[in-house]
Amino acid sequence: MDAPIGVFDSGVGGLTVLRALLSRLPHEHTIYLGDTARVPYGTRSREVVTRYALLCARYLAAQGIKMLVVACNTVSADSLPAVAEALPIPVVGVIEPGAQAAAARTRGGSIAVLGTPATIASGAYQSALRRLAPLSPLVARACPLFVPLAEEGWVDGDVPALVAERYLGDLRRAGADTVLLGCTHYPLLAGVIAQAMGPDAILVDSAQSTAAAVAQVLEARGIARRDGAARHRTLCTDVPERFHGMAERFLGRPVDRIEAVDLAEPAR
């Protein structure tokens, strides 16, 4: 089926999810939408997150996508049912696939979930993990400085190492064996996070398991695209200076063109 897969996130972070998708499903057309005019979502209330998420989801649905990937952890945690109800196509978030992967990897130690304050406060990863790995001790930690560090490109050296130690030192000492990166930005800091968590901890990235979940849905519905070159569009609600380089760092490949789009909120 030739229709594209829609992927959206509050900003550039979701490009790490798109990256996993492109690698797993190289023949699928994609449209990525980053709501860079309203980023970040992770510090906002659930009500505002849902309002912004519906704007993005409806915009992509109007482009004729065959399924929607909510690459944003905050939206997946707070607003996935609202988004799924609003659209007539399959909708996949990052929480459930990420939690499944962490539950499959833990070896009897505790699972540590890292995310933005909103994702952690929502308790979404924690609920999923209590269901999927009921015997595993669970700790959750909000790490608000990781996002600005990743966006600033400070991903190694003394500052991120010290920040990671401050957020994660006690989780290492408590013996976490599995670390779930519950924010799309965190894979860029995987090196310092792994160092702070020690050699016994496995890092689990939701992006990989989300790509697998998308492949499953496409197969189950018989809507996969099996050959041919794929087209990719990158849309953002704001394209500030320095943005292009940041997008390429997150996607891990060149980005031809970023199209600016306007999702003006309806007057109420």
Next chain:
Amino acid sequence: MDAPIGVFDSGVGGLTVLRALLSRLPHEHTIYLGDTARVPYGTRSREVVTRYALLCARYLAAQGIKMLVVACNTVSADSLPAVAEALPIPVVGVIEPGAQAAAARTRGGSIAVLGTPATIASGAYQSALRRLAPLSPLVARACPLFVPLAEEGWVDGDVPALVAERYLGDLRRAGADTVLLGCTHYPLLAGVIAQAMGPDAILVDSAQSTAAAVAQVLEARGIARRDGAARHRTLCTDVPERFHGMAERFLGRPVDRIEAVDLAEPAR
């Protein structure tokens, strides 16, 4: 004149400007609007910043304010003429008063301007200082991690000290004698900034000089309110959890109540 003074910012940062105003003009009623649903502005394009700024300015004008203080450095740098043109009342930003104070304090060394990437890229402080202190050498430095550090409450200790050293070490070695805090969040980090800049550097905070500029406008127009208890309202476009404590930390006094308001963008 009994009408309130309107103050707006992209978020909580402008409360440091309101704090200076309340201290200098204790009889003035005020309405503060923080656009917390769209914060931060400092990473967005000029076009989007102007659009958001006009939404805020028009909302406050509709509340019957007698003058408007643009407490946001990004808006003051990028969009002050657009805001001033849109309103029939006096509009004061933070750039010109801050630059005047820095020009008055320098003692022959260089002036260092610190701000968000957008404020620094706009060149607004640099233009004002070249006009006001044409003989002073000038350096400008974007410090994107200072805002999340201030909001996280990490304002002393090893992480902010290391971040400040990384941003400012070479400015200290180059002999800056005056440091202009060109972002409303930075006064919270004044301690580590002062330490990184060394004992010979004077820190200049735009908030103080902006309050003085507001007092001058009120006098010149004969619209000051000279006695009686003042009423203060605090409005925000989003009131996430943990917000109240952050607001009180920035304002330096208790905040009774934060009213949530909606500035939905007009459909276009």
